[in-house]
Amino acid sequence: MPEDTLMSETQTAAERIERCVHHALAESYGLTGRLERLDGYTDRNFCLTLDDASRYLVKLSQASSVAAEVALMTALEARPPGELRLPHHRRSLNGQASVTLTLDDEVWHLRLLSYLDGTLWAKGLPPSNAQLYATGEGLGHLDRALAELDIAALGWLGQSSHDWDPSHYRSLLARPEIDDLERELCDQLAACVDFIRVRERELPRQLIHNDANDYNLFLDSPTSERPSALIDFGDACVAFAVNELAVAAVYLTDRSLDRLEALKQLTLGYHTVRPLTPVELECLPRLMLLRIALSRLNYLKARKVGAEDPYIAISQEQLLRQWQLFTTLSPGVIGEELMAACLPDSGLSLLPARRSLLAQRGIIDIGGQSVADLLTPQQTFATPVDGKPAYIATGETFIAHGPIELRNTIRVTRVDQRGDRLSIGLQDRELGRLSVIVEGAEGDSPLAPAKLSMEGFRLPLEAGQAITLTCLWGDDDSGGLRQRSNLPADTWEPVSDAYLDPRLALGHGQVYGGRQSVATLLHARRQLLSPTLSHAYRHPLKIVRGDMAHLIAEDGRRYLDLVNNVCHVGHANPRVVEAGCRQMAELNTNTRYLHDTIVSYSERLLATLPDHLEVVFLVNSGSEANDLAMRLARNFTGRHDLAVLDHAYHGHLSSLIDISPYKHDGPGGQGTPPHVLKLPFPDTYRGQYRTEDAAERYLADAKDVLAGAREQPAAFYAESFAGVGGQWIWPKTYIEGLTRHLQAQGTLYVADEVQVGFGRAGSSFWAFQQYAVRPDIVTLGKPIGNGHPIAAVVTTRAVAEAFKTGMEYFNTFSGNPVSCSIALAVLDEIESRGLQHRALALGDMLKSRLAALSEGFSRVGQVRGQGLFIGVEIVDGPALAPDSATAKRICHFLRLNGVLLSTDGPDDNVLKIKPPLVIEEADIQHFLTLLEASFDLYCD
Numbered sequence: 001m002p003e004d005t006l007m008s009e010t011q012t013a014a015e016r017i018e019r020c021v022h023h024a025l026a027e028s029y030g031l032t033g034r035l036e037r038l039d040g041y042t043d044r045n046f047c048l049t050l051d052d053a054s055r056y057l058v059k060l061s062q063a064s065s066v067a068a069e070v071a072l073m074t075a076l077e078a079r080p081p082g083e084l085r086l087p088h089h090r091r092s093l094n095g096q097a098s099v100t101l102t103l104d105d106e107v108w109h110l111r112l113l114s115y116l117d118g119t120l121w122a123k124g125l126p127p128s129n130a131q132l133y134a135t136g137e138g139l140g141h142l143d144r145a146l147a148e149l150d151i152a153a154l155g156w157l158g159q160s161s162h163d164w165d166p167s168h169y170r171s172l173l174a175r176p177e178i179d180d181l182e183r184e185l186c187d188q189l190a191a192c193v194d195f196i197r198v199r200e201r202e203l204p205r206q207l208i209h210n211d212a213n214d215y216n217l218f219l220d221s222p223t224s225e226r227p228s229a230l231i232d233f234g235d236a237c238v239a240f241a242v243n244e245l246a247v248a249a250v251y252l253t254d255r256s257l258d259r260l261e262a263l264k265q266l267t268l269g270y271h272t273v274r275p276l277t278p279v280e281l282e283c284l285p286r287l288m289l290l291r292i293a294l295s296r297l298n299y300l301k302a303r304k305v306g307a308e309d310p311y312i313a314i315s316q317e318q319l320l321r322q323w324q325l326f327t328t329l330s331p332g333v334i335g336e337e338l339m340a341a342c343l344p345d346s347g348l349s350l351l352p353a354r355r356s357l358l359a360q361r362g363i364i365d366i367g368g369q370s371v372a373d374l375l376t377p378q379q380t381f382a383t384p385v386d387g388k389p390a391y392i393a394t395g396e397t398f399i400a401h402g403p404i405e406l407r408n409t410i411r412v413t414r415v416d417q418r419g420d421r422l423s424i425g426l427q428d429r430e431l432g433r434l435s436v437i438v439e440g441a442e443g444d445s446p447l448a449p450a451k452l453s454m455e456g457f458r459l460p461l462e463a464g465q466a467i468t469l470t471c472l473w474g475d476d477d478s479g480g481l482r483q484r485s486n487l488p489a490d491t492w493e494p495v496s497d498a499y500l501d502p503r504l505a506l507g508h509g510q511v512y513g514g515r516q517s518v519a520t521l522l523h524a525r526r527q528l529l530s531p532t533l534s535h536a537y538r539h540p541l542k543i544v545r546g547d548m549a550h551l552i553a554e555d556g557r558r559y560l561d562l563v564n565n566v567c568h569v570g571h572a573n574p575r576v577v578e579a580g581c582r583q584m585a586e587l588n589t590n591t592r593y594l595h596d597t598i599v600s601y602s603e604r605l606l607a608t609l610p611d612h613l614e615v616v617f618l619v620n621s622g623s624e625a626n627d628l629a630m631r632l633a634r635n636f637t638g639r640h641d642l643a644v645l646d647h648a649y650h651g652h653l654s655s656l657i658d659i660s661p662y663k664h665d666g667p668g669g670q671g672t673p674p675h676v677l678k679l680p681f682p683d684t685y686r687g688q689y690r691t692e693d694a695a696e697r698y699l700a701d702a703k704d705v706l707a708g709a710r711e712q713p714a715a716f717y718a719e720s721f722a723g724v725g726g727q728w729i730w731p732k733t734y735i736e737g738l739t740r741h742l743q744a745q746g747t748l749y750v751a752d753e754v755q756v757g758f759g760r761a762g763s764s765f766w767a768f769q770q771y772a773v774r775p776d777i778v779t780l781g782k783p784i785g786n787g788h789p790i791a792a793v794v795t796t797r798a799v800a801e802a803f804k805t806g807m808e809y810f811n812t813f814s815g816n817p818v819s820c821s822i823a824l825a826v827l828d829e830i831e832s833r834g835l836q837h838r839a840l841a842l843g844d845m846l847k848s849r850l851a852a853l854s855e856g857f858s859r860v861g862q863v864r865g866q867g868l869f870i871g872v873e874i875v876d877g878p879a880l881a882p883d884s885a886t887a888k889r890i891c892h893f894l895r896l897n898g899v900l901l902s903t904d905g906p907d908d909n910v911l912k913i914k915p916p917l918v919i920e921e922a923d924i925q926h927f928l929t930l931l932e933a934s935f936d937l938y939c940d
């Protein structure tokens, strides 16, 4: 007889259950440990901690569907759906995923599941659009995997329905609790049921998880961009596939600043993995509403039977909030918005685009005369009424300045005039459906009856008459919250999308908040541009303005830019902008005409370089500069082969991919070609040699490679500081010894200063001047034009003269007056603002503060650099294993806190710091404070 049936009656129920679970764990699994009770809706859940600190979730349930659930989860164990982790069953001693036990004469199923930890979505920060998009992708993968399962074989055919099964939505209105449901919600539920009923056949059905809510989804950390795990298959069922997304959307979009955008991101992420049909998209907002109603009904039922578990009520406040906020926009408009975002070919445009169109066209005409003279607003839309901050008018009052007549310009679908309220439904191919509500002002003369004709409506107004205009996207559904003339101010922000500034309806007024959303742009990029284009951050930033060391995103957030070494003298630097504008307004032409700027610029540039470099070639990009350097070197030496350092990057042309191991050894690369000698990268921190004599040993290895070469190279290319190699300053012994050795054999040394020149090194204007070397060719780019495409090759007279082979070197844009004026302004800025000195002073301060910080955190490794070119290694353990994941978390934390930083290096674990040189000391202090906070979080 099982021990639990012998329990003494004095034990409490909870104690009895725990004893029984302990017993079953020992008996069936051979496990002992500590049990801690967890929340559960109908199941009893415990956390089991074993002696070795490993943890399991113990689930006790009575549901008849346990066997099917176990079969489903076991099938997913065999083919995990993407990156989202799911719980696994620990098998009992005799190999079962579930064991039964009897408790108070009732049969329970006990299971042991892997305990997935992390941050619960509900406990994280308000969700970012990136998290929502990635979660959509995760659910898409899950649903694709679920769709492939054989539901009959897994025992899912004929499974009896449970309370959370959405497939019986038609019967919701017949549930006994319906009388207690909010009346508006009840009306909306009925409308949704009708809408879905006629489309049911077009909605694909499959097995779904059905409960991706904010208490079942985990993130690795509060700021991570991807969800890490999903638990609880207890509500799985066969339903419309899109129900998966609807359930997730109800819970996961809560707390977002912009719920509509959040819904779009979640849907887009899902759609990229499991494409949604137009019908699924139009049903999605209605299925969300059905889920809200279902949850309310289940709650009302539980309350009726007196269930007291607070877990049951946990989501109700959130659900009501979501209901109120989502229903301010009609489901039709939300559906269209989702379609416009997911199906760019649908011909629908997103609200911001429609808003702009409306601003140009208007929909109400007043006799072709200037609106401003005839109908003027009395108070500003969206401002508090009578100075009372608590409520905001959703309409705006206008006064007629003479007898006028309002007429509509687009198709009328509905007119309803009752008392002093005229409501008109309108429909247009480009603008979609709209509603306009005209109300007479209180105490004013009553509204005249509207005249209806084939063309639409006409409403005469007397001089001095006041009306209130409310304009909405979509239908003015009866029973909707949207009819209320006042809304609490704190709900204004999330619902403002539903309303239109009525002045737009009159074809007059500015579009506020008009913007192309990130989602729209991403889609457009995918459609129109090369698929190989990448973007920084999984959820990219849309930057709309620059301001010296800062970038400003479309939502107005300011970001301190720590990685832009192109806008060297500051984003939108006024002197540079002015120089470019002035010259562009005057003349832009090519080098076949004489112009002062090319000469004065070359003179100024040469003055910054050692005397033996006497001739300038202006080109348009760093790649062009390095390609030209190759032609010069081959021509001068009569040799063909080339030498480079491992991990180097010298440009995107075919000739340069050959000498860029970063590319040709990376994804899609074809390896090092035979004409290129790859010399060792002297990593003295984590590389092959780490001892005092590491540089000498790397040098010896490099000489060995050269000794075995089929021909000595025409040129040796070296970035003066390594960029993509991980922010390195070369050991002097290595770079000096190597260039001397090669130059002695007749090889030309090309110093690639494309990233690091123009004062960034701090104690010298050019980075190669940090070593005792003498380049034969120097290539310049990026900062030279502060973002304007200009670059240069500077070389000796002998190399330049030898290039006179009879073939002209002509380059259409190179050296044009606009580029030269801009480049001159950059030099002026560097000089007049003392930017080289600033790079030295701020760089030294930053490096020493970083070095001090690194002492306190085990994962913060070597800090290195020169001037404002600094790298910080993020490592794991004494063997200095690269820890790219932590480095990325740090960058993400900083991004969320307004600082843009990124990672580099062959293992992508080096934080790279190379801000515009105009960065202020206060900005650096701010960055250090945030960086320390991120180290506290991730680097101990």
Ligand SMILES: Cc1ncc(COP(=O)(O)O)c(C=O)c1O
Residues within 6 Å of the ligand: 621, 622, 623, 624, 626, 649, 650, 651, 652, 719, 723, 752, 753, 754, 755, 781, 782
């Ligand atoms: C060191 C180095 N050389 C050359 C280039 C190529 O310059 P561009 O992209 O202007 O062609 C780059 C660009 O990242 C670079 O970092």
